[in-house]
Amino acid sequence: MPQKIFISYARKDGRDLALRLKTDLEKHSFDAWLDTSEIDGGASWSKEIEINIDSCDVLLALISTGSYDSEICRGEHLRALRKRRRVIPILVQANADRPIYLEHLNYCDMSHSAHYNDNLNKLIQDIQTGGAVQPYERYTPFHVPNKPPNYIERPEELQQLIQSIMRDSDQNRSTVLTALRGMGGIGKSVLSIAICHDEVIRDAFPDGIFWLQIGRETPNVLEKMKLVGTELGDSPEH
Numbered sequence: 001m002p003q004k005i006f007i008s009y010a011r012k013d014g015r016d017l018a019l020r021l022k023t024d025l026e027k028h029s030f031d032a033w034l035d036t037s038e039i040d041g042g043a044s045w046s047k048e049i050e051i052n053i054d055s056c057d058v059l060l061a062l063i064s065t066g067s068y069d070s071e072i073c074r075g076e077h078l079r080a081l082r083k084r085r086r087v088i089p090i091l092v093q094a095n096a097d098r099p100i101y102l103e104h105l106n107y108c109d110m111s112h113s114a115h116y117n118d119n120l121n122k123l124i125q126d127i128q129t130g131g132a133v134q135p136y137e138r139y140t141p142f143h144v145p146n147k148p149p150n151y152i153e154r155p156e157e158l159q160q161l162i163q164s165i166m167r168d169s170d171q172n173r174s175t176v177l178t179a180l181r182g183m184g185g186i187g188k189s190v191l192s193i194a195i196c197h198d199e200v201i202r203d204a205f206p207d208g209i210f211w212l213q214i215g216r217e218t219p220n221v222l223e224k225m226k227l228v229g230t231e232l233g234d235s236p237e238h
């Protein structure tokens with residue numbers, strides 16, 4: 001059986017190398033997969049991505065400026081680590097920021113195209129020889145209410161919401177704001193709670209998830225900010 005390889009990359013600046021690697025790995029009879037579906041010139045999260053991560057032997061994490069900003073790339077890396085897949089980080093740009101959760105791994109620098117063939121051979125060797133998979137443990141602040149005891153799944157709405165949150169486009173979006181709209185009692189808050197508990201979302205936002213209820217009846221917003229600050233390591237006096 002050929003080894004299955006998942007190539008994780010950012011559309012913005014990792015595509016050329018990703019496609020080149022796929023072609024070359026297939027020449028060496030690996031089964032390489034990458035997501036080429038696009039919405040508005042960008043990527044979105046799909047069930048197909050989940051299935052292909054869960055069934056891969058090795059995930060190649062192409063590290064670039066674009067992947068550092070991408071919830072999708074982060075979600076792919078952390079899902080692979082959580083599922084105990086082997087992750088090999090590959091530098092697209094020599095000076096790209098390296099995500100903290102990949103710091104302990106050996107990097108393969110493919111930023112110089114002049115050395116591409118040498119590095120490709122090293123990479124293939126590395127994939128074939130295998131290596132121990134280190135479990136990745138992390139502390140993630142998570143302050144979200146539970147789903148109601150009689151919670152009914154709404155898979156379509158949930159998937160739609162995941163896709164609107166996890167979307168990479170060409171524009172630089174450092175913050176994503178998503179609002180739910182609908183008549184009172186229709187299930188907006190419960191759906192929001194459910195998405196916070198979703199494993200894809202939790203992987204994509206490893207720094208933590210906070211649920212803050214703020215409205216006309218909120219007497220003291222500062223108290224809520226304090227909760228977030230303290231959980232993230234600030235002292236309460238500050």
Ligand SMILES: Nc1ncnc2c1ncn2[C@@H]1O[C@H](COP(=O)(O)OP(=O)(O)O)[C@@H](O)[C@H]1O
Binds near residue numbers: 153154
């Ligand atoms: N998916 C669901 N499963 C079970 N109960 C739900 C679900 N969605 C909503 N409810 C019930 O309906 C009530 C109102 O939903 P809520 O999400 O608070 O509405 P909204 O925020 O749109 O006003 C909840 O308190 C819960 O009892």
Ligand SMILES: [Mg+2]
Binds near residue numbers: 188189190
């Ligand atoms: Mg509500």
